[in-house]
Amino acid sequence: MKLQVAIDLLTTEAALELAGQVAEFVDIIELGTPLIKAEGLSVITAIKNAHPDKVVFADLKTMDAGELEADIAFKAGADLVTVLGAADDSTIAGAVKAAKAHNKGVVVDLIGIEDKVTRAKEVRALGAKFVEMHAGLDEQAKPGFDLNGLLRAGAEARVPFSVAGGVKLATIGDVQKAGADVAVAGGAIYGAADPALAAKQLRAAIN
Numbered sequence: 510m511k512l513q514v515a516i517d518l519l520t521t522e523a524a525l526e527l528a529g530q531v532a533e534f535v536d537i538i539e540l541g542t543p544l545i546k547a548e549g550l551s552v553i554t555a556i557k558n559a560h561p562d563k564v565v566f567a568d569l570k571t572m573d574a575g576e577l578e579a580d581i582a583f584k585a586g587a588d589l590v591t592v593l594g595a596a597d598d599s600t601i602a603g604a605v606k607a608a609k610a611h612n613k614g615v616v617v618d619l620i621g622i623e624d625k626v627t628r629a630k631e632v633r634a635l636g637a638k639f640v641e642m643h644a645g646l647d648e649q650a651k652p653g654f655d656l657n658g659l660l661r662a663g664a665e666a667r668v669p670f671s672v673a674g675g676v677k678l679a680t681i682g683d684v685q686k687a688g689a690d691v692a693v694a695g696g697a698i699y700g701a702a703d704p705a706l707a708a709k710q711l712r713a714a715i716n
């Protein structure tokens with residue numbers, strides 16, 4: 510299973526600093542949606558230039574204009590972009606078309622989708638490289654939230670999937686047992702007192 514760090518910070522400078530601290534322990538560097546909204550596509554280029562050997566994941570959360578949004582992010586240096594599972598099939602197909610043109614990939618984020626298993630199969634058929642079984646920061650903050658629903662959906666869908674939803678040291682083993690291809694950790698790394706140590710421990714827990 511691969512490890513993806515989600516950088517939900519707000520400046521390119523902070524993102525570069527965090528990426529520099531944790532890159533050796535992760536496979537995929539995700540630039541979070543708030544970071545891209547704050548800094549624009551230039552943050553993608555800055556991170557790719559600093560870490561050309563890493564997969565750079567631009568969390569665009571595209572909902573419309575799939576081909577256009579994916580195209581500009583790939584041109585900026587992204588290897589993977591996200592499109593929302595709630596988007597029209599034509600939006601997902603458009604992003605996949607751009608990915609094929611650049612030899613890159615599209616990840617479909619199933620945040621907010623009730624029937625994640627059915628939609629996962631549909632978007633995989635449309636050409637998604639993998640789906641993200643995702644509970645966003647707001648959903649995670651609700652009382653009683655846990656990862657189990659995401660893990661069950663991932664195991665049941667039988668398509669390549671990542672899990673994002675506050676994954677931490679105590680839960681990353683369950684993510685691996687569920688058969689995930691990628692574990693995404695944001696707050697557990699960038700919110701830690703020592704992000705490099707946190708990333709190293711997460712990596713060690715899945716090796």
Ligand SMILES: O=C(CO)[C@H](O)[C@H](O)COP(=O)(O)O
Pocket residue numbers: 515516517541542568644645646649673674675676693694695696697
């Ligand atoms: O995409 C996101 C929010 O929409 C986050 O980047 C994702 O949820 C991972 O961060 P965390 O581990 O803190 O949940």
